[in-house]
Amino acid sequence: MSAATAPARSPGRDLRRKLRLVVPPLVDAGARLIAHPRVRDLYPEYLFTSHCVIRASVPLMETARDRARAGAASDPVCALIAPYLEEHIGEEADHDAWLLDDLEVVERPRAEVLARPPVPAVAALVGAQYYWVLHHHPVALLGYIGLLEGFPPSPGMIEDLRARTGYPADAFRTLVAHAELDPRHGDELFELVDTLPLTPEQSAVMGLSAMHSVQMYARALEDVIADVEGA
Amino acid sequence: MSYQKEGQRDRRALEALAIVASAIGEPKARQRIKADRRGGISAALAREKREISDLPEDVVAFFEGLSEDELETLGKLQETMLAARDKGFPSLAEDVEVNPLHTLAKL
Numbered sequence: 598m599s600a601a602t603a604p605a606r607s608p609g610r611d612l613r614r615k616l617r618l619v620v621p622p623l624v625d626a627g628a629r630l631i632a633h634p635r636v637r638d639l640y641p642e643y644l645f646t647s648h649c650v651i652r653a654s655v656p657l658m659e660t661a662r663d664r665a666r667a668g669a670a671s672d673p674v675c676a677l678i679a680p681y682l683e684e685h686i687g688e689e690a691d692h693d694a695w696l697l698d699d700l701e702v703v704e705r706p707r708a709e710v711l712a713r714p715p716v717p718a719v720a721a722l723v724g725a726q727y728y729w730v731l732h733h734h735p736v737a738l739l740g741y742i743g744l745l746e747g748f749p750p751s752p753g754m755i756e757d758l759r760a761r762t763g764y765p766a767d768a769f770r771t772l773v774a775h776a777e778l779d780p781r782h783g784d785e786l787f788e789l790v791d792t793l794p795l796t797p798e799q800s801a802v803m804g805l806s807a808m809h810s811v812q813m814y815a816r817a818l819e820d821v822i823a824d825v826e827g828a
Numbered sequence: 829m830s831y832q833k834e835g836q837r838d839r840r841a842l843e844a845l846a847i848v849a850s851a852i853g854e855p856k857a858r859q860r861i862k863a864d865r866r867g868g869i870s871a872a873l874a875r876e877k878r879e880i881s882d883l884p885e886d887v888v889a890f891f892e893g894l895s896e897d898e899l900e901t902l903g904k905l906q907e908t909m910l911a912a913r914d915k916g917f918p919s920l921a922e923d924v925e926v927n928p929l930h931t932l933a934k935l
Contacts, residue, residue: 606889614890615898618849619905620929627932647934654935689935745935754930775934782935801895808901814933 608800609791612743615804619811620748626818631754635825637762641703642821644696647771649715650745650814652693653723658686660727661735674736674793681789682735685742688782695771702768718820722813729806736799740806742786744814749779844882847873848891849902858903865892 630639662682668675697707729737755772762768795803851857851872861868869891870880880888894902 606893607886610886611890611893614887615894617929618902620931623931623933624929627930630932643932647932651934692935742935745933748929748931748933750932750934751928751930754932771934772932779934797893797895800893801898804894804898805901808898808905812905814931818932 607791608793608795609787609789611800612740612790612803612807613747613787616744616747616807616811619808620744622815623748623811623818626815627754630818630822631758631761633822636758637764638825639821640758640762640764640768641700641705642825643818644700644703645705645710645713646716646719646817646821648693648696648700648710649719650723651696654689654692655686657723657726657730657738658682658689661730661738662686664730664735674734674795674799677789677793678736678739685782692771695774699768699771703764716817716820718813718817722810722817725809725813726806729802733802734799736793736795737802737806739786739790740803741810743783743790744807744810746779746786747783749783750776752776840878840882841884841887844873844878845887847876847878848883852899852903855903858899861891862896862899
């Protein structure tokens with residue numbers, strides 16, 4: 598193929614493709630959780646795991662924003678992602694509090710949730726992001742955000758969960774909000790990635806972050822299922 | 829291009845993609861692809877009587893753009909990729925029919 602007809606590079610499309618290639622285990626884990634005969638027991642545990650992830654979202658983005666600001670003068674990628682993160686921090690603020698409200702509905706008091714140690718799979722999921730952001734480059738976090746906002750729960754999944762668990766609609770407010778908000782947030786993220794003058798190394802660490810996140814989130818959901826089955 | 833021909837092309841693209849994904853899961857084939865992306869992909873496809881031209885050019889470019897670390901990670905996710913093929917999950921070729929994927933993951 599000649600250079601004239603070579604397809605234009607699209608880092609956002611490439612990130613979506615990397616995610617599509619590896620996301621099936623996470624889709625499967627979610628489907629297994631929803632179809633499980635003990636889904637009523639699983640749902641509060643899933644909400645707890647989800648809270649462990651979401652409580653870290655704003656602090657993680659603040660860390661990445663600060664790193665990006667510090668490098669912005671000499672790094673065009675940092676200069677572009679810092680304002681994106683600043684805006685997105687505002688959009689994700691208080692979502693952890695929403696989840697605590699949902700957890701109260703399924704009889705998990707917030708004091709109990711906040712006192713409970715987060716599970717290792719979530720520490721591995723979120724902790725890896727801190728490592729990449731602090732010790733390599735804040736662009737890594739976009740792989741994580743691409744996963745968490747690029748494949749949101751569908752309204753049908755949430756309705757299925759509600760019907761199968763028998764919990765009231767108030768126990769699903771955070772899921773419903775994310776089903777509504779995340780498609781736009783996901784599009785914005787991939788559009789941003791398309792504008793970034795990424796080096797091969799920056800593109801690679803974003804891809805690795807995305808792939809690692811799929812593995813760890815799927816493991817966290819599988820642990821939820823295994824723990825309830827073993828109880 | 830007629831609808832029928834377009835469907836045949838998409839099917840060949842999906843089959844070619846599954847072959848490449850499977851090859852990335854095999855250590856020897858993965859090493860060859862790491863050393864020479866286009867040559868390794870062509871060799872993997874030739875073993876199954878397919879050609880690199882069965883893949884959309886931008887999908888080939890996508891594989892060419894993967895780092896060695898990303899290829900290694902993908903290789904370790906062989907089961908993932910085989911499951912993706914067996915369960916009819918969406919392909920990398922965006923001109924092939926894509927079903928939306930939904931998870932329980934949230935930021």
